[in-house]
Amino acid sequence: xPRGACPERHEILRYAQNDTKRRAGNDKGMFFxxxxxxxxxxxxxxxxxxxxxxxxxxxxxxxxxxxPVSIWTILFVIAPLGFILYFSFLTAGDFGQILPIFTLENxxxxxxxxxxxxxxxxxxxxxxxxxxxxxxxxxxxYFIVMYGGRWRIHLxxxxxxxxxxxxxxxxxxxxxxxxxAGLINSAxxxxxxxxxxxxxxxxxxxxxxxLVYGWLPxxxxxxxxxxxxxxxxxxxxxxxxxxxxxxxxxTVTLPLTKGGILAGIILxxxxxxxxxxxxxxxxxxxxxxxxxxxxxxxxxxxxxxAGSTIGVALTAIVLIIMYLCIKAGGKEATERxx
Amino acid sequence: xxxxxGKTLLAIATLTYLFMWVPTITLxxxxxxxxxxxxxxxxxxxxxxxxxFNNAAVRNALxxxxxxxxxxxxxxxxxxxxxxxxxxxxxxxxxxxxxxxxLLPIVMPYIVTAGALLVFFTRVVDIPLGYPSILIAHxxxxxxxxxxxxxGRMQRIDWTLEEAxxxxxxxxxxxxxxxxxxxxxxxxxxxxxxxxxxSFSDFTITFFVAGVGNTTLPIYVYSALRWGETAAVxxxxxxxxxxxxxxxxxxxxxxxxxxx
Numbered sequence: 001x002p003r004g005a006c007p008e009r010h011e012i013l014r015y016a017q018n019d020t021k022r023r024a025g026n027d028k029g030m031f032f033x034x035x036x037x038x039x040x041x042x043x044x045x046x047x048x049x050x051x052x053x054x055x056x057x058x059x060x061x062x063x064x065x066x067x068p069v070s071i072w073t074i075l076f077v078i079a080p081l082g083f084i085l086y087f088s089f090l091t092a093g094d095f096g097q098i099l100p101i102f103t104l105e106n107x108x109x110x111x112x113x114x115x116x117x118x119x120x121x122x123x124x125x126x127x128x129x130x131x132x133x134x135x136x137x138x139x140x141x142y143f144i145v146m147y148g149g150r151w152r153i154h155l156x157x158x159x160x161x162x163x164x165x166x167x168x169x170x171x172x173x174x175x176x177x178x179x180x181a182g183l184i185n186s187a188x189x190x191x192x193x194x195x196x197x198x199x200x201x202x203x204x205x206x207x208x209x210x211l212v213y214g215w216l217p218x219x220x221x222x223x224x225x226x227x228x229x230x231x232x233x234x235x236x237x238x239x240x241x242x243x244x245x246x247x248x249x250x251t252v253t254l255p256l257t258k259g260g261i262l263a264g265i266i267l268x269x270x271x272x273x274x275x276x277x278x279x280x281x282x283x284x285x286x287x288x289x290x291x292x293x294x295x296x297x298x299x300x301x302x303x304x305x306a307g308s309t310i311g312v313a314l315t316a317i318v319l320i321i322m323y324l325c326i327k328a329g330g331k332e333a334t335e336r337x338x
Numbered sequence: 339x340x341x342x343x344g345k346t347l348l349a350i351a352t353l354t355y356l357f358m359w360v361p362t363i364t365l366x367x368x369x370x371x372x373x374x375x376x377x378x379x380x381x382x383x384x385x386x387x388x389x390x391f392n393n394a395a396v397r398n399a400l401x402x403x404x405x406x407x408x409x410x411x412x413x414x415x416x417x418x419x420x421x422x423x424x425x426x427x428x429x430x431x432x433x434x435x436x437x438x439x440x441l442l443p444i445v446m447p448y449i450v451t452a453g454a455l456l457v458f459f460t461r462v463v464d465i466p467l468g469y470p471s472i473l474i475a476h477x478x479x480x481x482x483x484x485x486x487x488x489x490g491r492m493q494r495i496d497w498t499l500e501e502a503x504x505x506x507x508x509x510x511x512x513x514x515x516x517x518x519x520x521x522x523x524x525x526x527x528x529x530x531x532x533x534x535x536x537s538f539s540d541f542t543i544t545f546f547v548a549g550v551g552n553t554t555l556p557i558y559v560y561s562a563l564r565w566g567e568t569a570a571v572x573x574x575x576x577x578x579x580x581x582x583x584x585x586x587x588x589x590x591x592x593x594x595x596x597x598x
Contacts, residue, residue: 065424066436069417069481073439076478080458081442084450087457098461136354143351147344157586162358164532164582166539168556169575172563173361176368176572183364216358245343266445274447277542281563291449298453298546304461311450318447 081315084308096302106309115293119313122289125204126272129211130219133268134261136212137219144220145227156224163217171281174210175201207283211272218271219264226260227253262325270318290314362579369572386573396574399558406469406554407538410476411530417477418484419526423518425485426492440482451479452546459547467549475547476537483536484529491525527592531585539578 091101109115144155162170177183178200185197200206230253238248276291290310297307369387372380390396421440425433443451455475459465465474499521503513519526541556548557555574562571 059430062424062428062430065420066428066430069421069440069485070436072417072478072481073436073442076455076458076474077442078439079462080451080454081446083458083462084454087461136350136357139347139350140354143347147347158355159358161582161586162362164535164585165362166535166541166556166559166575166578168539168541168559168563169365169578170362172559172571172575173365175563177361177364213357213361216354270445270447274449276449291447294449294453298456304457307453308457311453314447314450318445322445 084311087305088308088312090305092303092305096304098304103305106305109306110309110313115310118288118293119290121204121287122273122291123317125208125211125287125289126269128208129215129272130265130268132208132212133216133219134264137216137264138223138261141220141223141227144224156220159217159220159224167214168277170214171210171277174213175281178206201282202284202287204283204287207278207287207289210278210282211275214275214278215268215271218267222260222263222267223257224260226257226263230256258328262328266322266325269321273317273321274314362575365572366576366579369576371572386570389570390573393570395553396555396558396570399553399555402469402553403538403555406472406476406544407534409473410480410537411533413473413477414480414533415484415526415530418481418529419488419522421481422485422488422492426489440485443479443482448542451475452543455543456546467547468552471547471549472544472552472554475543476540479540479543480533480537483533484526487529487532488522488525491522495521524592527589531589534585535582538581 087098088106089102089104091099091103091105093099110119140159144152144159148155175182179185182200184200185194188194189197234252234256235248238252239245243251274291275289276295279287279289279292280295290313293310294307294314297303297310301307368379370382370384372383372385425437452475455471455478459467459471459474465471499517500513503517504510508516539556541560544554545557545560548554553561555578559571559574
């Protein structure tokens, strides 16, 4: 009998579909469903209470799977952050203790010229780094998507791989190249282009360029993802309607990849704001950023309240930037972060 | 690629690739140089590699880094997979809150996380600095990564296979073992491969919570970098650069084996 000829076929199919729907509706998850069965012991209890408890347990079926990590997060992620928020309002003792005396002095200290300058510098460096990353990363992602062809994945991997290498080692590599006795200087010297070694390191541009080197991959990835997701027929349509390639890029491609750009901005800006290794290894004290202050307060000076305050301020900046970017970029920006 | 735009793009891309790769490639090349400072080419040698493997301090640091990375991978991928399953399968109140709080360790500046953990371990609860504190820190920032990678995979796999298996009489556990887990395996392996470099080469957070005398490989490199660079660091650096490549090849290998 041909497949379509069975008259009961529709009946069977409908039954199967309903069955699947019913199962999907009842399904409380397979792995942890056994959790509920284990609590059927409750069945020995008097009727009214038993039903209540059983209903409650059925509602909590997610706990065995989601619970442990949630507790962990509360204990070791949220609590530490909560405590530095709390400590930022307390007074530091002379010997590194935290005295339980409420004060706003730590926050007032943020406005002191020395500290404010560091924060301003941090913002400026991070902003410059993010802009340069965007200016280099967008064309790179665009190039990979448009001209990559069958090498696309390989070209993308060449971008990702450095990100998986130790950040410290990469900073070390840069230092090796650009130090006073480094390769760039010795090459220029032996070519006779300069007569004494250039001071490439220990200035603001060295810090910004190294930051770009460190975080550029994080800009390329989300932009690449949003460019790949672009509907090519939209580009064709705009070309058919007579848009020049230039205009097409600025009125179609760029607005449609906004989510990726904003995600890239978040991903680059946040680590820059908190960076302390680059100023430490490439810049010297004159280019110290807020992260260096955190280090100084926490480790060198053992002034926990002051360090906590700077940490809270940094977190606040990060949250504001994230909020603005997500608000501007909508759901796509949030999804592309991960 | 004949157009002006194409040429400009090619130029920018080439320069950017050079910018990203020249430093690490130079590092690798000079790890084979005879020069004591590691910044001049004076003939090929493998002695720096021999030196780091004979150096007890490096070996101890490597051992500590490996123990931490492997423990973190096992705990984080397990916890991450289970959590992702719960987040995907159940509807409950506070789900968004959990997702958002899992994002926290990923988006917080490292230095803030590091400082907060140090203060928490030393001033609030009494967790000894060393393996316990480092492991707690690493698991905290690695688990969310595994959760999101596995969750991403869950949104793409065909869940009717689970139902089919149950229809055919398999129990919940058998179904999980024979159907669900193999379907999730690529994501589990991917998160393990991603977590390894994260944990193995993390510096800032480890440095803060390690306490005195506990040296992981990145901390060893840091002290070498601050107190006089030696060519041996080049060799360690070359290993760090090669590691993700090895991870990638491993992942590729696993994926090929898993093709149905």
